[in-house]
Amino acid sequence: MFKTDISRVVLGFLRIQDIPAAEITQILNTAFDAGINTLDEADIYGNYNSQKWLGRAFKTDKTLRKKFKIISKAGIVLKSKPNANPKIKSYNTTNKHIIESVNQTLTDLGTDYLDILLIHRPDQLIDPYEIDNTFQQLKKDGKVLNFGVSNFTTSQVNMMRACMNTPLVTNQIEFSALHPQPLFDGTLDQCIQKQIMPLAWSPLAGGRLFIDKDEQTVRVREMLTKIGDELGGFNVDAIALAWLLKHPSQVYPIIGTMKTERIKSAMEALKVKMSVEQWYRILEESQGHPVP
Numbered sequence: 001m002f003k004t005d006i007s008r009v010v011l012g013f014l015r016i017q018d019i020p021a022a023e024i025t026q027i028l029n030t031a032f033d034a035g036i037n038t039l040d041e042a043d044i045y046g047n048y049n050s051q052k053w054l055g056r057a058f059k060t061d062k063t064l065r066k067k068f069k070i071i072s073k074a075g076i077v078l079k080s081k082p083n084a085n086p087k088i089k090s091y092n093t094t095n096k097h098i099i100e101s102v103n104q105t106l107t108d109l110g111t112d113y114l115d116i117l118l119i120h121r122p123d124q125l126i127d128p129y130e131i132d133n134t135f136q137q138l139k140k141d142g143k144v145l146n147f148g149v150s151n152f153t154t155s156q157v158n159m160m161r162a163c164m165n166t167p168l169v170t171n172q173i174e175f176s177a178l179h180p181q182p183l184f185d186g187t188l189d190q191c192i193q194k195q196i197m198p199l200a201w202s203p204l205a206g207g208r209l210f211i212d213k214d215e216q217t218v219r220v221r222e223m224l225t226k227i228g229d230e231l232g233g234f235n236v237d238a239i240a241l242a243w244l245l246k247h248p249s250q251v252y253p254i255i256g257t258m259k260t261e262r263i264k265s266a267m268e269a270l271k272v273k274m275s276v277e278q279w280y281r282i283l284e285e286s287q288g289h290p291v292p
């Protein structure tokens with residue numbers, strides 16, 4: 001397994017708004033005090049503004065940057081890309097695009113380096129040899145320490161690994177009690193086999209877990225509530241995250257709330273001692289049928 005001191009729960013900045021730096025500083029300090037030492041960003045979040053907002057907080061409190069490891073991503077081009085005027089949303093994993101994206105990210109964050117850079121989504125035109133050169137260039141220049149991918153299938157990861165010298169330390173994937181597919185499509189098997197750290201995005205199904213009324217969500221929510229009660233009064237969020245944490249591939253959930261009370265509540269997941277049977281009761285409700 002990739003040896004790192006990344007906290008077992010990571011804080012994601014997809015949903016950050018244009019709030020004062022002091023408020024972001026408060027969120028960061030709450031997260032750090034609760035045990036989070038890693039932040040997940042991307043060049044495109046907040047319509048290319050998220051990293052600027054986070055950077056404002058780093059500039060106002062100079063102690064903050066050193067407290068956190070930063071993951072960021074490149075490779076998606078939105079129609080709103082500044083000074084570019086793209087006709088459509090597309091992907092671009094060329095050396096030029098990735099280097100420009102990282103340089104902008106470092107400027108926006110006001111930092112010299114990223115801890116991990118990810119290719120955000122599989123690009124049908126990706127050239128793994130070019131990516132390897134790009135990653136080596138970024139590493140040599142001290143701009144990025146480690147590299148990975150996001151939303152890659154097992155065959156895409158195998159292809160990249162076969163062509164690259166640079167290790168891929170993580171595959172960031174969608175995984176939650178409402179989206180258990182990585183358990184069955186080989187993604188987590190591959191993570192164990194190849195010692196790739198699985199980072200789980202939308203681990204609370206992007207908030208749908210708490211509000212949606214479809215049958216699967218209602219079943220899962222009721223079971224998470226019941227098991228939370230059985231284990232001594234844990235909230236739905238903590239049990240949902242504990243379900244991910246129990247998998248032997250060592251999943252690192254990335255939570256997306258910016259509310260300090262919810263960050264603290266989510267971190268209760270680390271205290272949950274879920275039995276194997278309880279884990280399967282949640283899976284049963286997710287799938288809507290008993291295991292074969």
Ligand SMILES: NC(=O)c1ccc[n+]([C@@H]2O[C@H](COP(=O)([O-])OP(=O)(O)OC[C@H]3O[C@@H](n4cnc5c(N)ncnc54)[C@H](OP(=O)(O)O)[C@@H]3O)[C@@H](O)[C@H]2O)c1
Binds near residue numbers: 150200206258
């Ligand atoms: N690689 C990728 O393609 C990809 C894609 C999506 C996301 N990500 C990363 O993953 C991170 C997390 O994704 P996410 O934001 O979808 O994660 P999430 O934690 O599953 O969902 C966050 C949502 O859940 C709500 N929520 C959290 N705790 C709650 C509670 N106790 N009660 C009610 N609602 C609650 C939040 O509402 P409030 O905000 O109101 O608290 C927010 O709307 C992102 O920030 C980003 O870094 C990566």
